[in-house]
Amino acid sequence: MITYQIVEPSDYKQVLKLKNYCFRPAYEGKRLKDFMHWVNISTVQGAFDQKELVSQLIILPLKMTVFGVPYEMGGIGFVSTYPEYRNAGIMKRVLLQSLKTMRANGQIISVLSPFSVSFYRHFGWELFFDKIKYELPTQQLVSIDKKAGKIYRFDELHPDFIYWFSKIKTFYNEQIATQNGRMIRKDDWWQRLLNRTLETSFAVYTDEFGQVMGYLRYTIQNLTMELLDFNAVNYESQQSLWQFIQSHTAEVEKIVGEASNQESFGTALLNPQFQQNIVQDKMIRIIDVERFLQSYPFCKIDEPLYLNVRDKQAEWNNQVFKIEQEGHISAVKILNIEEALSIDIGKLSALMIGYHSLDWYVFRKEAVGSIKIIKQWGEALPKDYPSFYDYF
DSSP: OEEEEEOOGGGHHHHHHHHHHHSSSOOOHHHHHHHHHHHHHSEEEEEEETTEEEEEEEEEEEEEEETTEEEEEEEEEEEEEOGGGTTSSHHHHHHHHHHHHHHHHTOOEEEEOOSOHHHHHTTTOEEOOOEEEEEEEGGGOOOOOOOSSEEEEEETTSTTHHHHHHHHHHHIIIIITTSTTOEEOOHHHHHHHHHHSTTOEEEEEEOTTSOEEEEEEEEEETTEEEEEEEEESSHHHHHHHHHHHHTTTTTOSEEEEEEEGGGOTTTTSSOOOSEEEEEOOOEEEESOHHHHHHHOOOSOOSSOEEEEEEOSSOGGGSSEEEEOGGGOEEEEOOSOGGGSEEEEHHHHHHHHTTSSOHHHHHHTTSEEOOHHHHHHHHHHSOOOOOOOOOOO
16 A cells, blocks of 8 residues: 655655666765755655655755745655556655645745656646757857956865855855846755766856956866856856856867857857757746735736636635735635636746746636736736756
8 A cells, every 4th residue: 555645764765765766876975965965954755655665756945036036945856756656646646745745844836847747737837947058169159358357267176165156155146046037045055066066167257346247167078168057247247258168269179058048049159050959847836826926026016916726736726816915915706707817827837937928828828817907917927037047
């Protein structure tokens, strides 16, 4: 008989065993230490056959911003089931239990990287970020005039590593994490980035006053420079970092990295015709609609808005919400459903983080409302495309 429960610390060795079977090779050294750290501070939702853990997912306690507002977020990772227990509905039950667990944990939204988009859509997650993976031959890069600032390069062995690494962390959390759809990185997440990528280097760009204006996190292996982080506050600092990248043409043959599809990446280059692939590998779900709406930074609410949410898996969301000024949210009953914007939980989750405009969902008949209601909601919703690059 299969039982479903939160995995206790006494069974964490089984968590590692199941992870190692499904995600190979087995972790060692820093990666193993990092994995066990996150197991210990996360919630592991599991399924047991007698005393054997046969299916699991890990809910990482994280935070992300939605139009600058920080939200508690459950990052779903290491979804794994032994092969002899697959295709029996076990993971579906584990996933449904995780919704209740995240709500109890106060995790208002959830993000995951899907092995199957259609599978997770069934449970209310929806795509919310399109990125491109690019492969840029170094001969595509042209020399850029140096700016007034300065580049500082360092790695973990540099004598000033702690100083510059702390500068980067502060810069990220003050400048980058405040943007829409970004993950707020705590110290243990920064350490995770170091543990999971060996021989990482950094380049920090500071202006003439010594203020950090951007940075790179990268590796160089097999004549390839991989850009793991590329963050800059303005065009000048972005160009200065590209000038630093261009200076590596003697060491590398190509540059690989990721960028938001909204950035029209590469169009400013001399010849933008190089390999770019669109990747959709991030999905989001609102776990608790009422609490989500309480903190949401609406632009304009002249009169109450009504939201009719359809959520087959989380009954606490499956109702009509009244949204008033100053963040007052309540569940109500309305006689005429046409007074509300009607939308299912997945599309709502993507809409509220700015993936597409409301008109896009209306055109596809995934959001329904009167002309007046659509206009009211269109004026109330902030507009800014999300950018989410972290992995669990």
